[in-house]
Amino acid sequence: MLGLLINEMEKKELAYMVKRELEELLLDLEDSRIDEMVKSAMRDRYQVLFKLLLRVATQVECMEYMPRKKLDGQL
Template identity: 40%
Template sequence: MLGMLFSEKECRELDYVLRKELDEMLLDLSDQRLDLDIRHAIASRYKTIFRMYARFAPSKELSKYARKARLPQAKN
């Protein structure tokens, strides 16, 4: 585990960057034109970024980014 100390301004900036990244990934996940494998990779990355954001975001803000839908399974 890695610990880091941030100033208040740096915390606000990190909050902003993570929120924007989550927004972009949600947009990409809703794009049906993307290959299913790519969307699964984005979903995996989304979980990591979401967990980072969840460490300091208020629950009201966090609920905006909680994913409800699952990706469909690939047909064999």
């Protein structure tokens, strides 16, 4: 296990960056032109980033990025 010491401003910036990356992944997962193998790797990345978001964002903010119903089986 690793620890990280950051201040409140850095925490907010980290949450912002993770949310933007999650949004990009959600958009790309809906793109039919992307190969299923690539989407599988994207889903794995989404899970890792979502777990990171849970550590730095509020519950309300995290609810917005919970895996959606239509993607539940995939995420």
